[in-house]
Amino acid sequence: MLYNSLSQGIFIIHENPEWIPPFAEAFKRAGIKFSEILLTQDSIDVNLPPPNGVFWSRLSASSHTRNNTYSKEYGRTILSWLESYGRRVINGSAVLELEVSKARQYLALNKAGFRTPKTISVFGKKDLVSSAHNLQTPFITKHNQGGKGLGVQRFDDLESFKVYVDSKDYEEPIDGITLLQEYIPSKEPFITRCEFIGSKFVYAVRVDTSNGAFKLCPADACEIEDSKESLPALAGAACDVGSADKFSIRADISANTPLVRDLEAFLQKHHIEVAGIEFIESKNGEFVVYDINTNTNYNSTLESKLRAQGKSGASDTIVRFLQEQYELTQHQ
Numbered sequence: 001m002l003y004n005s006l007s008q009g010i011f012i013i014h015e016n017p018e019w020i021p022p023f024a025e026a027f028k029r030a031g032i033k034f035s036e037i038l039l040t041q042d043s044i045d046v047n048l049p050p051p052n053g054v055f056w057s058r059l060s061a062s063s064h065t066r067n068n069t070y071s072k073e074y075g076r077t078i079l080s081w082l083e084s085y086g087r088r089v090i091n092g093s094a095v096l097e098l099e100v101s102k103a104r105q106y107l108a109l110n111k112a113g114f115r116t117p118k119t120i121s122v123f124g125k126k127d128l129v130s131s132a133h134n135l136q137t138p139f140i141t142k143h144n145q146g147g148k149g150l151g152v153q154r155f156d157d158l159e160s161f162k163v164y165v166d167s168k169d170y171e172e173p174i175d176g177i178t179l180l181q182e183y184i185p186s187k188e189p190f191i192t193r194c195e196f197i198g199s200k201f202v203y204a205v206r207v208d209t210s211n212g213a214f215k216l217c218p219a220d221a222c223e224i225e226d227s228k229e230s231l232p233a234l235a236g237a238a239c240d241v242g243s244a245d246k247f248s249i250r251a252d253i254s255a256n257t258p259l260v261r262d263l264e265a266f267l268q269k270h271h272i273e274v275a276g277i278e279f280i281e282s283k284n285g286e287f288v289v290y291d292i293n294t295n296t297n298y299n300s301t302l303e304s305k306l307r308a309q310g311k312s313g314a315s316d317t318i319v320r321f322l323q324e325q326y327e328l329t330q331h332q
Contacts, residue, residue, distance in 0.1 A: 001042045003078075006035055008052040010322050013078060015039040015063050015071035019297055026315035032323055037078065039063075039071035044078060049085045054326045056090040056274070056318075060295040061100045062147030064174045072100060088329050090273045090322070091294050098270065099294040100145050102179060112266050114289045118182040125170070129162045132180055144177035147293070154183060184288055186280040192250055193278045194260060195296060195314050198321050199267040201260050202314050204253035205302065208246045247299045249306075259287050274318065 012020065012034060020036065027034050039059070044050075059075040079093045091099075098104050103121045110116055121144060122131050132139065137158065143151035151171045155161040164170060189210040195202040253260060263277055276296035279289045296314075303313035312320075 003044045004048045006051045010034040010326050011037050011055045013037045014058040015068045022315050026319045030319045039074045040068055044081055046081055050082050050087055054088045054322055055082055058295050059096050061145050095272050095294050102144050105292045109289055115286050117290055120180040122178050123176050128165050132161055138183045140181050140183050142179050143173040144179050145175040184282050187283050191278055191280050193276050196275050197317050199273050201255040202317055204250040206248045206250040247302050
């Protein structure tokens with residue numbers, strides 16, 4: 001099928017159908033239709049215009065873990081096609097480049113004045129051990145193009161790191177870039193994930209890390225293996241379904257929290273309209289921002305509780321946002 005032939009409307013661009021049901025249910029509750037552009041099939045004619053409408057990009061840095069390695073390249077092509085014809089794209093090409101590189105995220109966050117972990121970006125294996133000498137122990141590793149806690153491990157000494165790098169257990173990053181990062185113990189055993197839609201704060205989630213987990217994705221479909229290592233502090237992007245009680249609303253964080261206001265300004269500057277941003281509070285009271293997830297998912301248990309209280313969950317909020325954006329395109 002040529003995607004050029006689709007009727008106008010609201011479109012979700014993605015490569016993982018397992019993440020779509022919560023959004024499909026929210027669209028159904030709102031009585032609004034949507035279509036999907038799946039980054040594993042079909043085609044586009046770049047000489048012909050795309051359908052009119054709003055296109056929400058949910059391209060994921062972890063697509064290669066689902067055997068969809070080249071979905072990122074397909075996604076780059078589709079986003080360029082849409083943008084060249086002036087279509088309304090949520091989380092466009094520039095946002096994709098932040099999604100697939102944590103190093104780029106840290107550079108942008110540092111420039112904006114946020115505290116991030118000291119990070120060394122290493123290409124290949126040759127300089128990994130020598131580069132690690134520039135960090136205090138313990139330190140952690142993670143993949144530059146990750147998600148799902150890929151490559152996240154804690155090393156308490158350089159010798160154990162050298163053994164790992166030289167062993168068959170070494171995880172090769174998909175882009176060849178390993179990040180070496182300072183280990184920042186949290187004041188309490190949890191991280192905070194703030195959700196933003198339309199670059200505006202929706203709610204903050206407290207994610208329990210007391211069992212040492214660092215794969216804490218709120219999505220129900222993210223059932224992945226537990227990590228071999230425990231890391232009860234700063235780690236990778238939250239991505240472990242685990243038990244639903246890992247996740248709770250953090251009511252003390254609001255749209256008026258200074259950090260949240262600063263994050264909103266950062267998102268607006270970088271045209272990031274939908275995102276989950278994770279941070280910890282260190283033992284000395286600093287807020288340390290360590291992950292921007294532009295392919296954010298929401299925990300269904302939390303969302304159901306909010307609806308039961310008569311409040312809007314993030315899934316319903318994003319459907320309203322997409323519909324509002326679609327209506328604006330119809331008046332242009």
